[in-house]
Amino acid sequence: MGCKTKTLIVLLIALLIVIYKWWKPTAGGTNPDVLPVVLWHGMGDTCCMPFSLGAIMSLIVEQTKGGYVRSLQIGGNPILDWQSGFFIHPDEQVEWVCQQLLQDERLAKGYNAIGFSQGGQFLRAVAQRCPQPPMRTLISLGGQHQGVFGLPMCPTLSQKSCDYISRLLNSAAYSEEAQHNLVQATYWHDPIMENHYRLGSTFLANINNELYLNTYYVENLQKLKKFVMVMFLNDTIVQPKESQWFQFYTSGQDRIIQPFNESKAYQDLHLDKMESEGKLVFLGIEGDHLAISKEWFIKNIVPLLLEK
Numbered sequence: 001m002g003c004k005t006k007t008l009i010v011l012l013i014a015l016l017i018v019i020y021k022w023w024k025p026t027a028g029g030t031n032p033d034v035l036p037v038v039l040w041h042g043m044g045d046t047c048c049m050p051f052s053l054g055a056i057m058s059l060i061v062e063q064t065k066g067g068y069v070r071s072l073q074i075g076g077n078p079i080l081d082w083q084s085g086f087f088i089h090p091d092e093q094v095e096w097v098c099q100q101l102l103q104d105e106r107l108a109k110g111y112n113a114i115g116f117s118q119g120g121q122f123l124r125a126v127a128q129r130c131p132q133p134p135m136r137t138l139i140s141l142g143g144q145h146q147g148v149f150g151l152p153m154c155p156t157l158s159q160k161s162c163d164y165i166s167r168l169l170n171s172a173a174y175s176e177e178a179q180h181n182l183v184q185a186t187y188w189h190d191p192i193m194e195n196h197y198r199l200g201s202t203f204l205a206n207i208n209n210e211l212y213l214n215t216y217y218v219e220n221l222q223k224l225k226k227f228v229m230v231m232f233l234n235d236t237i238v239q240p241k242e243s244q245w246f247q248f249y250t251s252g253q254d255r256i257i258q259p260f261n262e263s264k265a266y267q268d269l270h271l272d273k274m275e276s277e278g279k280l281v282f283l284g285i286e287g288d289h290l291a292i293s294k295e296w297f298i299k300n301i302v303p304l305l306l307e308k
């Protein structure tokens with residue numbers, strides 16, 4: 001074995017030890033007076049990287065003086081957790097998460113939830129499908145509630161895989177193969193062929209009541225105390241960025257955004273009712289996708305977590 005190889009192996013082992021030490025899907029828990037917080041990571045990320053959600057977990061524990069935080073590790077291990085962001089159907093993920101939340105006794109009296117990017121719409125599905133344990137406030141950081149029409153980048157995936165995914169989405173997003181194997185296809189929203197989306201999207205069209213009006217979803221969503229949607233005003237990843245505020249293109253074209261209150265989903269999920277009750281909160285933040293500063297988080301998100 002060459003000297004270089006040996007060094008590489010030693011470094012790799014050191015890295016694994018560091019990650020293992022940091023890798024904790026739960027944190028805090030000594031302050032019973034603050035509601036637990038559940039996090040769901042975005043595409044290309046995992047529950048617990050120290051420079052990503054791990055840092056957010058520490059920040060929340062610090063700011064809530066020991067509140068319990070659980071960052072969802074989909075599938076129960078780091079590899080599956082990463083893969084889930086691309087390749088495990090959201091229905092399967094949501095179902096698994098619902099079971100996990102139900103089994104976590106600390107969450108029994110309710111919890112607040114923060115979704116990062118696609119984790120935002122996945123947590124909304126949890127709110128709509130799994131009323132127990134009760135979700136109180138849902139905070140969506142850059143979630144795509146009306147889907148996306150474009151995928152300019154795939155973080156932590158090779159260029160070749162990313163190109164393949166983009167081609168598949170653009171040519172055959174609603175094929176059985178894509179819907180079954182590719183998470184991003186399940187919230188691909190083609191405004192030019194709106195009917196293909198309604199009939200073909202196996203996740204987003206379902207939770208947005210596009211095809212069937214599921215009153216169970218409506219009832220459960222209304223149980224939220226607040227639904228906070230954060231849009232990154234200079235987002236270069238989510239197309240259109242307005243999807244982060246539950247808006248989308250007017251059908252038939254991909255330039256003009258339809259007024260929020262005129263969309264079908266707005267009516268079919270009774271967001272009008274939530275809006276009139278002051279439950280919908282729209283926040284905008286300057287910067288690119290998920291570019292959140294510690295200061296902004298402390299000023300805008302932490303107070304929501306401390307509400308009684």
Ligand SMILES: *[C@@H]1O[C@H](CO)[C@@H](O)[C@H](O)[C@H]1NC(C)=O
Binds near residue numbers: 233234286287
């Ligand atoms: C970000 O977007 C906002 C709103 O569209 C705009 O006012 C601002 O100038 C943009 N900032 C940058 C750095 O592009």
Ligand SMILES: *[C@@H]1O[C@H](CO)[C@@H](O)[C@H](O)[C@H]1NC(C)=O
Binds near residue numbers: 259261262
């Ligand atoms: C949407 O809101 C605008 C401005 O608040 C209002 O003028 C319009 O009538 C509303 N449309 C519907 C369908 O409620």
